[in-house]
Amino acid sequence: MMCSTSAPPADVEVSAEGLEIGASIKAKGDAIRDLKAGGVSKDELKPHIEELLELKQLYVKATGTAFGPPPSDKKAKKGKSKAPASGGGGGGGQPKQMDTRKADKAKKAEQARLAAEARDLEILKGLEPVLYPSKEQLEAGVGEPSQRIGDYSLTRSEHETGRVFSSVKDLGAPGGVPVGREVWIRGRVHQVRGKGGSAFLVVRQDTASTVQAVHFKDKENPEDSRRMIKFVGTLPLESIVDVKGLLVEANVKSCTQNNVEIKIDSVYAVSRASLFLPFSVEDAARSEEEVEASQETGRPFPRLGQDLRLDNRWLDLRTPANNAIMRLQSGVCQLFRESLYAQGFMEIHTPKIIPGESEGGAGVFTTDYFGKQACLAQSPQLYKQMAISADMGRVFEVGPVFRAENSNTRRHLTEFNGLDLEMSITDHYNEVIQVLHNTFKSIFSGLEERYKDQLDAVRMQYPSTAVRVTEEPLVVHWEDGIQMLRDAGHEANDFDDLSGAQELALGELVAEKFGSDFFFLDRFPTQIRPFYTMPCPDDKRYSNSYDLILRGQEICSGAQRCHDADMLMQILEEKGVPAEPLSDYINAFRHGCPPHGGGGVGLERIVFLYLGLDNIRKASMFPRDPSRCSP
């Protein structure tokens, strides 16, 4: 039994914890074999294999011995991280493979260490849960807890302590908290080492700021000091801790606050994380380049699979880049709305459950609605137009849209957030194009100006540059776009939709010619646009509709809409779309409706394309695709 998920050597005594992990390894190995037998692709296997490797690391951690046969001898030779080793927690920053002969050699030492740790834990077990005194108690002279280490009793709003916590990013920063000050901070255990004569604790806050807290053996209070060092050593990575101490000058290259550190006075666990994390935030935060470069070293960094990350999205989002992506997503919404408010728009909320008399058709999620079939809205299109008929003038909506399309690509989601707008126009849909241009320009410049830190954090892990946008809208007519493609040697049909490759090529040609990464491709062929699109007045084979192209990919689609009921009925007949389910919508035009137009954008799509990410899932907090509906 020398396969990769075999039982451990018989001579090793394994703890209950180790047995549990061993069982998980075995189950995972069986699952992988089943998957392989089922013929799944390498990509699909990847996350499972990564999970298996993680489990094996946990096993090493828990038992001091490797599970299964010795891996290749080639790796794990050189290199030791200069940063404090990730201790206590689950597998963070540990090498992917371990030299088993070394492990065998180290086994006894490790077992001794474990025994020592067990003794230390016995000491720690004597610690009571700490309830920090209330503001009133402190004012009345009740001192701070004599116990300077420990876990808080669960914070259940017992009282307010009145403590003022500092932001980690302010520590030692210009205009921030100067050295010599006693500070309280709350944050996560990012790295930790408590061993021998010292304890090092790197506390991470707001995903991006880190500071080191230290304790060195105090000869005056050797027992307290030993307990402090041991306590810090037991803190699992990702636990939430409160640290109190004196801010002193230091030189800590590995922290964002590199000119200071905290001399620990007290340290308490607010929320103790599990020892077994599916991956470490440090590993999740590495750029592909860094991971790639490490493969030939003795400490190859693990390459975390997308599914493993998404299955534990709350952990994955604790990296500086991923957290910043969410903040940029929030920023896009805010900038979108700010720009539209300034242009006289109001917000609306259209229903997401809409009538579904027909069978729903491909691409639509359906639900039973008190005995009738209803659908989930694929867009707010018909409703935002009815809002125009309702004299709302200029409206926008930020809301979810649902697409039941079985598209398993890096740029499709089954649920995403639409940024939609619709407005009445006086003469021409150029009025809409101007509004869209203003809005996007304002979003792009707003991101670069107001979200510089977040952009930096993202670009550190996923490199990208700012978008070049012209001052006034850059409009390329469809006919001219096709000609540009042909002139450059591409094949292109007059009335068929562009392929992704054609779109990219056109994006490059336009960028070359006009120096802009962003333009309107206008006058789309009528046959590839939806029924509600207004045909061009001069040639009804084309329509008053446009896509916005960002870096060669469609980011927004819009048009003047047909606001005349009779014309609409005619188009529906020509397109073979049944008019009856649309009778309310058509009535909204029969009752008088101003000419109008608008557009719709996918929020995740803006973020994904603006940041040049490789997968749209990275721009969604909890993405949904055909094979994922959790967490």
Next chain:
Amino acid sequence: MMCSTSAPPADVEVSAEGLEIGASIKAKGDAIRDLKAGGVSKDELKPHIEELLELKQLYVKATGTAFGPPPSDKKAKKGKSKAPASGGGGGGGQPKQMDTRKADKAKKAEQARLAAEARDLEILKGLEPVLYPSKEQLEAGVGEPSQRIGDYSLTRSEHETGRVFSSVKDLGAPGGVPVGREVWIRGRVHQVRGKGGSAFLVVRQDTASTVQAVHFKDKENPEDSRRMIKFVGTLPLESIVDVKGLLVEANVKSCTQNNVEIKIDSVYAVSRASLFLPFSVEDAARSEEEVEASQETGRPFPRLGQDLRLDNRWLDLRTPANNAIMRLQSGVCQLFRESLYAQGFMEIHTPKIIPGESEGGAGVFTTDYFGKQACLAQSPQLYKQMAISADMGRVFEVGPVFRAENSNTRRHLTEFNGLDLEMSITDHYNEVIQVLHNTFKSIFSGLEERYKDQLDAVRMQYPSTAVRVTEEPLVVHWEDGIQMLRDAGHEANDFDDLSGAQELALGELVAEKFGSDFFFLDRFPTQIRPFYTMPCPDDKRYSNSYDLILRGQEICSGAQRCHDADMLMQILEEKGVPAEPLSDYINAFRHGCPPHGGGGVGLERIVFLYLGLDNIRKASMFPRDPSRCSP
């Protein structure tokens, strides 16, 4: 056959239009009889009867004769509106019943009128569709169209005309457009009369501003003048028109711009509405008091049923009050976000399609998700908590929530918009209460300050007053609230939820004692709160949770959440909730999570309660309830 839906008298020649309406009347009458036979309530019948009456009015309009037997003689005796009669359009401002003897008497005159109108229409038929010249054409000396009346050819973005349109609300207003200026305006036909020697046209813009445009017979151009008068007379109510003319001094009591009127130079229909509107916007805009007071006059105003309004919501939303309600709804969202941004929050978007392994249970809409069952989220609760575990610190969301509850009340919707927030706390959930208090205070004062016009418009039709709020949060403990109720002679149990009546009573007692319409009822019994609620540290029969009560009704619900996985597992067991479907959520706590709390508010509920509306449907653009999933 003298029942109310009998055929018309045989001696009347009825147009095709009349026959069609007659058929609709008959069908509606049959439907009502069926409903009566089925034993439906008076309330449920009401909208159908109203529709029937509307159809009958349309019949009178189309045929010049009444449909069916003479109604009671008692009404329709006195009173003539001083305002220009609603002409052309469908039934707007017409009396509900018509004295049929009078109608008989008027029949011949009406038929003569119709014949005359038909002749006039012949004249109008000679009119060509007008295409207004482009800016460039005008600059090149191409004059304005010689035809000063007519319908535009459908606006399809032929070109930009460069015309500058005035806002109706600026006409004659201080600092606005002064008399003596030639103006263009675009708006809706609100009232119209074109007859004899004059044409009066009241144009409505942005639902609330109106101005009168006039033409008097011009002896120098009698033929043109006659055509102008006739053309204006044919304009259906609610059509969109462009009017050009000289702004002159006038005294027009019935318009918001009461010190000016426009001497018509040109008038064009941009979008001609149907002659047959389900109701007039004027009727829809009347307050209940006005309708009630009219019942004993000769011109009782119709009382429009809720369903009739909602079936034609785009028309219903054209009233000043209803449109303003939507603008206030938009304002609540904007103020909510502004306040939270200022308090350090970021926006998130949680998925609306969530895993549904269990049968979904009561109250949940389900959908097939690529072969598995999924649910529509009833709240973003679990996801906003996972965002806290993901180190987002302070998050909010504005998004739809879905409740498949068969509650047919005036305060329940099956789909509404949730305003949710969640934040990490240091010591105590009072930190959340403070944030919620700041936020609501900012919303309420923002509405009164920034949305005065909209509030005035709503309060004209639906009277209400501003809300009284204390400077600091007013917190009443559950135990004290129960005692207050008992002291005032109400029955109340210690641990059961309050009934609506108890809630209202407590609201009044608190208002009396503290002079506030708004307070936090804190420390709700644990047994009536969801599993994720943190129990009180001093007595676990109570919990760290609260409702916000506005005018005696719950407007927001919130709590400190349980952030400890072990405690959560124990509560789940005690409550008998299966833990397995919640494993992701629980893992988010196992991986370290700061203490946190939050709250959730229904957007429509805030608007409904703040404005003292009688039905929450009025606060939703396209409301959804168990019997309504359209338009």
